[in-house]
Amino acid sequence: xxxxxxxxxxxxxxxxxxxxxxxxVTAEAVDGFxxxxxNAGGAYRGTPxxxxxxxxxxYLVDLLMxxxxxxxxIHAKQAIRFHRxxxxxxxxxxxxxxxxxxxRKERPYVVSDFEARGADGSLVSSGRxxxxxxxxx
Amino acid sequence: xSVDFVSRSLAGVGDRLPVVVRxxxxxxxxxxxxxxxDFNPIHVDPGFARQGPFGRTIAHGLxxxxxxxxxxxxxxxxxxxxxxxxxxxxxxxxxxxxTVEVTGAVEETVRxxxxxxxxxxxxxxxxDRQILAGHAIQPIKEPED
Numbered sequence: 001x002x003x004x005x006x007x008x009x010x011x012x013x014x015x016x017x018x019x020x021x022x023x024x025v026t027a028e029a030v031d032g033f034x035x036x037x038x039n040a041g042g043a044y045r046g047t048p049x050x051x052x053x054x055x056x057x058x059y060l061v062d063l064l065m066x067x068x069x070x071x072x073x074i075h076a077k078q079a080i081r082f083h084r085x086x087x088x089x090x091x092x093x094x095x096x097x098x099x100x101x102x103x104r105k106e107r108p109y110v111v112s113d114f115e116a117r118g119a120d121g122s123l124v125s126s127g128r129x130x131x132x133x134x135x136x137x
Numbered sequence: 138x139s140v141d142f143v144s145r146s147l148a149g150v151g152d153r154l155p156v157v158v159r160x161x162x163x164x165x166x167x168x169x170x171x172x173x174x175d176f177n178p179i180h181v182d183p184g185f186a187r188q189g190p191f192g193r194t195i196a197h198g199l200x201x202x203x204x205x206x207x208x209x210x211x212x213x214x215x216x217x218x219x220x221x222x223x224x225x226x227x228x229x230x231x232x233x234x235x236t237v238e239v240t241g242a243v244e245e246t247v248r249x250x251x252x253x254x255x256x257x258x259x260x261x262x263x264x265d266r267q268i269l270a271g272h273a274i275q276p277i278k279e280p281e282d
Contacts, residue, residue: 077227
């Protein structure tokens, strides 16, 4: 098995990763995200400390890396729905499934649905990512 | 941690949402890569990006989406974090040096899972270029029992 996955190795129904990915909503992750997006983050400094929903931008990267797409891929579309607030200190479990793949204008697309759940199993976010697969290595 | 629904701040269809403006340079892109763990060379490696479809590095799409989420939270008093939804396509890249302007307008009210929601057309531009196209959905009234 190579470092990266070839487009023809991706199949509808593939679940990634095989076991849900764990993502810890740490203060460091939240602070880094707020700083990098220049978000003053007043709403995220209280006690108990709440995390921005779009910390999803961080856990989605971890999730997408689990597909082992070659470098150079492009994020084409994103749908995401938030189901509840999240707090700093929570542990989330995230998993995705390939629901469609197609080639359009010679570009190889992969469509994946994902869910993020809290430690109690409650749904935190769900959505769909459409990516252009990186060029096969 | 629950927040009020946004009905008190919603006058109706056509309402304009706040404007969030960010200037994105390569330093900001690199900082975002470190924060998100996304070191795709199309974002952080000018040599690699030169051979790609855009000819130079581009910002992460999810970085732009973070600006959108901030704008929607500003408007909704934080309700977006709990019950919001976004559905977008990235239609154009953000290049280093671009100033990105993010806003939206309430297009209509719709029902989602029995709850009245505002459907918001998102407007995200860098100068004359459209960066993304799509909408957000935000509940505006509490569910009826």
